[in-house]
Amino acid sequence: MRIFILLAITAFTISFSSSAQLPQASFKELKKMEDSMKLHSRNMIWDADASRRFNADSIFIRSLVRSLRVPHSFHYPFDSLITVSKLYPADSSFRIFSWQFNKDDNYFRQRGAIQMRTADGSLKLFPLLDMSEFTNKPEDSVRSARNWIGAIYYGIVMKTHNNKNYYTLLGFDDNNLRSTKKWVEVLTFNDKGEPVFGGPYFNVPAQYEKEALAKERFVLEYKKDGRARMNYDSEMDLIIFDHLISETNENDKKYTFIPDGDYQGFKWNNGKWEYVDKVFDFKLKDGEAPMPAPLKDDKGNSNEQWLMQQSETNQQKGKTKPVQQPAKKAPPKKEVNRRSQDIEEY
Template sequence: MKQLILFLLAIITLRTNAQHINATQFEQMRNAEDSMKPFANQMIFAPETSTRFFADSVFIRSLVKVLKNSNSFYYPFDSIKTVSKIYAPDSSFRIFTWQIEKDESYYRQYGAIQMRTADGSLKLFPLTDQSDFSATPTDGVRTNKNWIGAIYYGIVQKEFAGKQYYTLFGFDDNDLFSTRKWLEVLTFNEKNEPLFGGPYFEYENDTIKPDQPVSRFCLEFKKDARSRLVFDKELDLIIFDHLISESNELDKKFTLIPDGDYEGFKWANGKWQHVNKVFSEQPLQNGQFPMPVPLLDDNGNPKNQ
């Protein structure tokens, strides 16, 4: 039995080491990354629209070329800061996303999913932003070919009935008047192809959130407002700002701003179920009023802070 265990450990070690990038591969990819960085910066920061789109085209071709290197999945591209790179918690894939600004009223997102493969070969799913052609982007399960674009900044993995669900947190500058943040549940079909969205969000209808059913959750708000959409590990909750209209026009998303309260989603039975109020305040009794935390105890001694 002991020899069998040692043998299995040796096999696991060999397979693990085989996935590591050797020195030659690392140097080749680092050189490629150095040549890509100027274009990665230009496609975001160049003042001319034509330069941004040209740099984007060069960057995409260069990225695909370097990803064709064996075991490229393990190369981090850490020096390219203008592209988001998030990994699935189980390391089964990673997603590259970024956006290009045509002008202040038009943004388009780009991206790709790179799968981790046993032999280190490239398995890549380009993401094609089709949000401009979607009258109701919250509806419908989508593939990588008709993706609702976003820059992904977070990912949460959940399991239900033996299936893995990856919830993506995304940002979209949208247009001149409003910003969007997205929750998108990513799954993979029997062919291991990505599917975006599905009936994974349950909440009571109101005047701000869209009518059910929806396949993805969108938080849209005023351009210069700051709205939170994050996952709290300690609470095991998705938390987002409760929005109100500053002009009492709830149908106009560009008037929505946070009011200091928070809503959330809790994973249960394979769905994100709405939590109407995340933080409940303790009501004051009659005759009580809010008081600061005292610095001294009843004997006049300093309290431990």
């Protein structure tokens, strides 16, 4: 299940400093608590019975909050919780936990929490409550932690403008039986230090406004097995995503959308993400040679191997060594959930 392979990778994209910041007593306590949480973290995703998944999810949430109350828990990586995404921005000022609960193949909701780094090691936590089912236009609103548009976050990009930090989140949502969504939104913190999701951070040409390409947040919705990619490339400094078309010429039905082999993107400029219509023309000017390591070969086919290598390279940049833990075995193949098989990013 690619989503959990991805979560296992993101567990190592950690930018807090050294294990010396975590007292040995806290480490031992957290290790013991993590060991007891592993089973619930797996059952809430992979158990075949919905009621048992719900029960495991409830137990896991309570256990996670108790563990985060341990002094200096921010510096403990929870590496063995492979079904839970744990992301840190470049300044390591907070981390985001996110994961998914599904009642059935047509009902998916996300869980999450933001843990702030504190000087004294005490807990400052913002639970994220997924309220996406109560809006028809999730891309049109600025949100708080209490009415969050849920996603499993697999990428975070920190940008600075006018001495303020902006954290762009890339997220995945299984959505429903017919379609999958990937999200891009900007996270900021208000004067009270509270998280704010979304805002006027996307610039798109006037001709695309009718298509609702982006407003307070950007969504890429596509056919369940469409395997559309969306990720940030640090070399190009672009958010790159597949251009989608309806395979049945029904543009009002997002569940018919599939990639057509072209790529679009967003480039950060003056505090906003500006739309780039043709990614492969973006850096080319008169007299310039083509970009090295192109995303497509001479025949126009996507260079999948380079894309995966580049994504893995980007994830490794800037990491520092977390608290050392024994290597964990991947879950057995029989536990794979086919519903998230298109999480292969980029």
